[in-house]
Amino acid sequence: MKSSPGRLFTANLVLLMLLSASAWGGEEDVRHWLEKMQHAAHTVNYDGTFVYSREDQLTAMRLIHRADKTGEQERLISLDNTGREVIRDNKKVTCILPDSKAVVVERDRPAGPFPPPFPSSIKELQKHYEFALAGQGKVAGQMAQKIYIQPRDQYRYGHRLWIDVNTGLLLQKHLMNESGKPLEKFMFTRIEYLKTVPDALLKSQTIGKEYTWYEADDKALVPGEFKRKWVVAWLPSGFKQDMETAHKLPSTGKPLEHLVFSDGLSSISVFIEPHAEKGNHLIGATTMGAVSANGRHVDNYNITVVGEVPQITVRKVCDSVEMENKK
Amino acid sequence: MDKHQSEKLSAVSDGEAVYDDVMSRLVTSNKDFQKQWERIHIIRDVMRGQQVSIKAQDLSLRVSQALESEPTILAPKKRFNSQHLMKQAGGFAIAATMAVTAVLTVQQRNVTPQNEPLTVASFPLTPNQPAADNFQTVASQSELPRVSSAVERKLSRYIVNHNEYSATSNMQGMLPYVRIVGYVPTQQVANEK
Numbered sequence: 040m041k042s043s044p045g046r047l048f049t050a051n052l053v054l055l056m057l058l059s060a061s062a063w064g065g066e067e068d069v070r071h072w073l074e075k076m077q078h079a080a081h082t083v084n085y086d087g088t089f090v091y092s093r094e095d096q097l098t099a100m101r102l103i104h105r106a107d108k109t110g111e112q113e114r115l116i117s118l119d120n121t122g123r124e125v126i127r128d129n130k131k132v133t134c135i136l137p138d139s140k141a142v143v144v145e146r147d148r149p150a151g152p153f154p155p156p157f158p159s160s161i162k163e164l165q166k167h168y169e170f171a172l173a174g175q176g177k178v179a180g181q182m183a184q185k186i187y188i189q190p191r192d193q194y195r196y197g198h199r200l201w202i203d204v205n206t207g208l209l210l211q212k213h214l215m216n217e218s219g220k221p222l223e224k225f226m227f228t229r230i231e232y233l234k235t236v237p238d239a240l241l242k243s244q245t246i247g248k249e250y251t252w253y254e255a256d257d258k259a260l261v262p263g264e265f266k267r268k269w270v271v272a273w274l275p276s277g278f279k280q281d282m283e284t285a286h287k288l289p290s291t292g293k294p295l296e297h298l299v300f301s302d303g304l305s306s307i308s309v310f311i312e313p314h315a316e317k318g319n320h321l322i323g324a325t326t327m328g329a330v331s332a333n334g335r336h337v338d339n340y341n342i343t344v345v346g347e348v349p350q351i352t353v354r355k356v357c358d359s360v361e362m363e364n365k366k
Numbered sequence: 367m368d369k370h371q372s373e374k375l376s377a378v379s380d381g382e383a384v385y386d387d388v389m390s391r392l393v394t395s396n397k398d399f400q401k402q403w404e405r406i407h408i409i410r411d412v413m414r415g416q417q418v419s420i421k422a423q424d425l426s427l428r429v430s431q432a433l434e435s436e437p438t439i440l441a442p443k444k445r446f447n448s449q450h451l452m453k454q455a456g457g458f459a460i461a462a463t464m465a466v467t468a469v470l471t472v473q474q475r476n477v478t479p480q481n482e483p484l485t486v487a488s489f490p491l492t493p494n495q496p497a498a499d500n501f502q503t504v505a506s507q508s509e510l511p512r513v514s515s516a517v518e519r520k521l522s523r524y525i526v527n528h529n530e531y532s533a534t535s536n537m538q539g540m541l542p543y544v545r546i547v548g549y550v551p552t553q554q555v556a557n558e559k
Contacts, residue, residue: 091544100544100547102540104540113540115540115543115544115547116547117547121547123547124547125540125543125547127540127543132530209541212541225541225544281531282531284531297527297531299528299531299532301532306528306531306532308524308527308528308531308532310524310527319514319516319517319520320517320520321517321520321521325517325521327521327522327525330525330528332521332524332525343520343521343524345521345524345525345528346528346532347532
């Protein structure tokens, strides 16, 4: 049977409508999954074990998370020989380091709305990343939605996410380099969702009298102490300033300025401190696993840029940092 | 432990080689071998979804060993009474401590500005790829030499503070801290200190 021109036109129109609906639906779906993941990271109670792979390291860890009307509490425990732990609540991050018999307490980042909203609109992110729903598969016995995130330029890394279809928890993640190779992977191998999390699971059993305690000093923050203003003249498109703060270095008492920029998925930190000690400042490019860093001198200051982005990005950002009054 | 021994250890763990007398002597006489053996078995159990528990006495033993074998670097040793005293060490306290204990592998190269071609990172979108495929990762810049330990310490501080404020932390909770907790010091790094 031959198709009449009218029937062909109608079929094409239907196909066009379906494709349009599919594209629109995909965008909505991606936003739905990312928002669900963001929400779950702060609201789901669970106790899980996962493996983390980076370069030649493969490490097993346990992660326990509790969220209730008082806020969030989390405990991350290494299952290898170090016995390290990080415990975090609404006010502080406690780092337990058996290998240096120390307990170190840092203040948490400034409190915001709870749970925190998804940091960026999907439309903004789509200017810089391509999103794709990539089917479903099982991770740790849970059905997971796969989302592949591919950068549109060479200034950011790609992500592959596996999100629990029921709870929204991120069960597996790969960070991909510029060549599409995995730089870093983590994957839950066991996950138990809990109605309530007992206090005992969130308390360390390792702290002894021998431990030395260190706590961050609120008074150490010195916003505005810097008399000079710094300008970051180049950032990848879509990166905006998230935060600016200042710390006092305990070793020297001198201020250190910390600027954070983000496109909603990736972040870059710029650290600026007066030059004090010889030989301990980074000049040039470095890597720490998936984190890239670049440093240089500007007059009598040391500039260091770090972020989970390619080397080229931190170098270009670092090269663009200058004093405002020099312009 | 040389590369051949390390590979044989992995092969035995995977059931691809026999646990013979030579292997037995290595595991019982070499501390590095014992640690590697323990790590491989923990990770294998985790990969198989088996419950992994670290007993309190194991951790106590590790802490005791650490106390005996490692000098206090960060600060003079403190004696405590009935209460834990909080030492004011500034906003970079965690980072400074981590810098001493978890010296990360840092690599450096000279940077020569150049015009980079605009290349879009790409990876195949394969919807039905198994979730638990191989767990291999690549080095970021494997050809880069190390920087000095002093630079490593400073960078460790910076990265901890970067984690605390990054968008990734906001979306994924504790996962960025995995890089701190999961760091395994290597003998090579320890020898450099």
